[in-house]
Amino acid sequence: MTPTLLRVALPVPLPGLFDYLPPEGETAADCRPGARVLVPFGKGERIGVIVALHRDPGVAAERLKPVHRVLDTAPLLDSSHLDFLQWVAGYYHHWPGEVVCSALPLRLRKRPDVLPVAVAGVALAVGPTEALAQIPKRAARQRELIEALAEAGEGRLSRQWLLEQSPGCSGTLRRLAEKGLIAPCELEPESTRYAPRAPAYALNAEQAVAVSELSSTLGGFAPFLLQGVTGSGKTEVYLQLVEQVLARGESAMVLVPEISLTPQLRRRFVERLGGEVALLHSGLNDSERERTWQRVRLGLVRVVLGTRSTVLYPVDRLGLVIVDEEHDASFKQQEGFRYSARDLAVVRARRAGCPVVLGSATPSFETLHNVASGRYRHLRLNQRAGGASPPDIRLLDVRDQPLRSGISDPLMKALRDTLAAGEQAMVFLNRRGFAPVLACYDCGWVSDCPRCDARQTVHRAAGLLWCHHCGLQRPIPHRCPECGSANLHPLGQGTERIEQVLTEAFPGVPLIRVDRDATARKGSLQGLLDQVHASEAALLVGTQMLAKGHHFPRVTLVGVLDADGGLFSADYRAPERMAQLMLQVAGRAGRGERPGRVLIQTRYPDHPLLQTLVKAGYDAFAAAAMAERQEAHWPPFSHQALLRAQATRQERPTAFLQALTEALAPLPAGVELWGPVPAPMARRQGRYRAHLLVQAERREPLHALLDRLMAVAPELPEARGVRWSLDVDPVDTL
Ligand code: ADP
Ligand code: ZN
Ligand code: ZN
Numbered sequence: 001m002t003p004t005l006l007r008v009a010l011p012v013p014l015p016g017l018f019d020y021l022p023p024e025g026e027t028a029a030d031c032r033p034g035a036r037v038l039v040p041f042g043k044g045e046r047i048g049v050i051v052a053l054h055r056d057p058g059v060a061a062e063r064l065k066p067v068h069r070v071l072d073t074a075p076l077l078d079s080s081h082l083d084f085l086q087w088v089a090g091y092y093h094h095w096p097g098e099v100v101c102s103a104l105p106l107r108l109r110k111r112p113d114v115l116p117v118a119v120a121g122v123a124l125a126v127g128p129t130e131a132l133a134q135i136p137k138r139a140a141r142q143r144e145l146i147e148a149l150a151e152a153g154e155g156r157l158s159r160q161w162l163l164e165q166s167p168g169c170s171g172t173l174r175r176l177a178e179k180g181l182i183a184p185c186e187l188e189p190e191s192t193r194y195a196p197r198a199p200a201y202a203l204n205a206e207q208a209v210a211v212s213e214l215s216s217t218l219g220g221f222a223p224f225l226l227q228g229v230t231g232s233g234k235t236e237v238y239l240q241l242v243e244q245v246l247a248r249g250e251s252a253m254v255l256v257p258e259i260s261l262t263p264q265l266r267r268r269f270v271e272r273l274g275g276e277v278a279l280l281h282s283g284l285n286d287s288e289r290e291r292t293w294q295r296v297r298l299g300l301v302r303v304v305l306g307t308r309s310t311v312l313y314p315v316d317r318l319g320l321v322i323v324d325e326e327h328d329a330s331f332k333q334q335e336g337f338r339y340s341a342r343d344l345a346v347v348r349a350r351r352a353g354c355p356v357v358l359g360s361a362t363p364s365f366e367t368l369h370n371v372a373s374g375r376y377r378h379l380r381l382n383q384r385a386g387g388a389s390p391p392d393i394r395l396l397d398v399r400d401q402p403l404r405s406g407i408s409d410p411l412m413k414a415l416r417d418t419l420a421a422g423e424q425a426m427v428f429l430n431r432r433g434f435a436p437v438l439a440c441y442d443c444g445w446v447s448d449c450p451r452c453d454a455r456q457t458v459h460r461a462a463g464l465l466w467c468h469h470c471g472l473q474r475p476i477p478h479r480c481p482e483c484g485s486a487n488l489h490p491l492g493q494g495t496e497r498i499e500q501v502l503t504e505a506f507p508g509v510p511l512i513r514v515d516r517d518a519t520a521r522k523g524s525l526q527g528l529l530d531q532v533h534a535s536e537a538a539l540l541v542g543t544q545m546l547a548k549g550h551h552f553p554r555v556t557l558v559g560v561l562d563a564d565g566g567l568f569s570a571d572y573r574a575p576e577r578m579a580q581l582m583l584q585v586a587g588r589a590g591r592g593e594r595p596g597r598v599l600i601q602t603r604y605p606d607h608p609l610l611q612t613l614v615k616a617g618y619d620a621f622a623a624a625a626m627a628e629r630q631e632a633h634w635p636p637f638s639h640q641a642l643l644r645a646q647a648t649r650q651e652r653p654t655a656f657l658q659a660l661t662e663a664l665a666p667l668p669a670g671v672e673l674w675g676p677v678p679a680p681m682a683r684r685q686g687r688y689r690a691h692l693l694v695q696a697e698r699r700e701p702l703h704a705l706l707d708r709l710m711a712v713a714p715e716l717p718e719a720r721g722v723r724w725s726l727d728v729d730p731v732d733t734l
Contacts, residue, residue, distance in 0.1 A: 037418060
């Protein structure tokens with residue numbers, strides 16, 4: 001049967017796909033799935049993607065509109081990728097149009113034109129002899145450029161390449177163009193050639209096992225956990241594997257957490273692989289992102305290093321997927337289309353028929369569970385590759401210690417000794433700002449956020465009270481808004497206060513604060529890091545940004561100020577996160593020749609999980625904490641979906657969720673609904689919030705119920721005025 005209709009994915013928050021007729025004068029068979037189309041939608045036009053051609057006798061064709069224009073002559077997404085995206089939409093129960101369109105860079109979603117993949121080049125406009133005759137003898141740089149062009153094939157070179165070879169030659173190029181001797185041109189895109197260099201050392205035994213196990217699976221699906229302590233040489237294993245993938249003419253996708261040193265990692269990849277490595281992260285502008293996306297899609301570059309969204313992008317001949325720091329929370333999108341890039345990496349590899357490596361020093365419990373149940377293979381690197389010894393981790397009992405702005409005397413002394421020895425120290429506190437709350441000592445007023453069930457944090461340098469949940473800011477008051485007293489005090493501490501305390505305690509020692517505020521203020525993180533690397537004694541103060549991926553060989557002491565929050569949180573994942581963060585911070589110490597020491601301040605030195613972590617390490621900790629989860633039937637021993645509802649009227653979210661609960665009864669066997677309950681932060685940004693948790697031992701009945709839920713919920717009268725969203729495999733319950 002010849003198709004007559006186009007099924008189009010549109011980036012709109014609506015269920016389903018949309019049928020259109022082919023453009024006037026064309027037949028549906030002329031259109032290709034995976035190409036973009038410009039279609040009439042509502043009062044305007046939208047860009048969408050054809051996902052299928054079909055013939056649907058159920059629809060009256062005269063009610064359908066033709067697409068205005070097909071935008072791409074060749075499809076941007078192939079049929080297997082379109083299948084993958086639709087599977088993803090089904091799994092997350094998210095609007096398929098938005099999911100399909102999220103595989104395109106923003107520019108292609110918004111603009112009907114496409115950047116050429118061609119490279120901007122420079123060409124000789126006249127013969128080389130004639131050109132040289134017109135250049136004065138002393139203009140050496142102009143002559144050199146003409147000679148370089150004359151030697152290049154067809155008298156053309158990439159502009160980018162020229163600028164890299166002789167930085168500052170843009171002026172010379174301009175002068176030559178003014179004389180009419182050269183002109184801009186477009187070069188055919190070239191695929192990158194790789195010339196891998198051998199590492200400067202031999203792999204150790206554990207690395208060699210990992211590389212050989214992994215490489216024996218190339219060409220077929222195989223999921224692995226590569227568990228290696230920080231500095232154990234995981235990256236080297238990745239590099240050798242990528243090298244083999246390149247030799248097979250395939251591409252490798254490397255996913256990294258959001259706050260990590262992607263430029264640094266990329267440099268290491270480029271140096272070892274001897275070729276281009278595409279970088280996709282949130283800092284790119286739209287056209288850079290589109291150009292990179294196109295090059296990866298077309299296989300012009302075969303190694304792509306990117307954050308979360310990269311997992312949705314098309315890659316030519318995918319042969320390997322790596323997820324570095326797989327436990328990192330930033331792999332889960334926390335709003336809108338709430339997918340897990342780590343989980344999708346595994347799905348993607350299965351569909352592509354290639355291995356996937358989940359790397360971490362502190363694997364997520366989900367991944368450990370997959371190892372225990374035999375689904376993933378387990379590779380371990382237990383030794384630090386460079387021979388550095390592991391850090392010595394101790395608990396500092398601060399129950400009876402006077403704290404100076406959160407820092408105990410023994411920690412202060414350890415800092416002093418470290419600095420006196422010409423070494424560096426790091427103080428870690430996962431709270432930015434000066435203090436978490438401003439309080440009036442006369443009447444008890446505290447800096448509550450007027451829109452949230454939360455406090456506004458004191459940001460002293462900026463002079464602001466700032467809510468970290470809704471972003472609301474106001475100037476720090478000089479007098480109590482309630483009683484007018486000037487007896488206002490910041491309580492508790494954030495990184496900004498620690499910075500101040502340590503600056504006073506150690507005048508003259510370079511101190512660098514790394515957190516979201518500090519890096520926004522001072523420009524790039526890289527500049528700060530260069531300062532540290534150039535110093536002897538130095539202090540680093542920061543939030544989890546400090547813990548991720550950085551390499552500070554001179555740091556020999558790490559102080560952790562707030563380990564306790566993770567032990568008593570309402571969130572069952574808090575201990576897992578606490579342990580991962582602790583060990584990650586610990587991994588920053590002693591990576592050079594000198595051993596490192598970690599001091600963890602706590603008021604609960606006898607807490608069994610904390611004791612296990614410090615004395616027996618992460619594996620023992622994970623076993624104990626996972627046993628607790630199994631007991632309680634929490635993930636990874638069950639599957640969950642969280643329905644979040646919010647409204648400006650207080651009673652509505654709960655009423656909606658209650659009505660939904662009743663509409664879904666009776667529940668299929670093995671599925672439970674918990675709630676509705678008020679969200680842990682019951683009011684945020686002026687909206688009241690409630691949750692309904694869906695939990696099941698097995699995925700199938702859970703997803704069957706979610707299908708029904710998605711059909712029933714929008715039809716409920718109680719849904720009016722309520723914003724709701726479904727989070728499949730939620731990682732936080734806020
Ligand atoms: P990870 O990714 O596990 O943190 P890296 O791959 O960054 O570890 O390795 C840590 C350091 O050890 C790097 O400086 C790396 O060059 C070095 N290294 C890796 N493998 C070896 C080896 N087999 N012999 C010596 N040094 C190594
Ligand atoms: Zn007051
Ligand atoms: Zn707020």
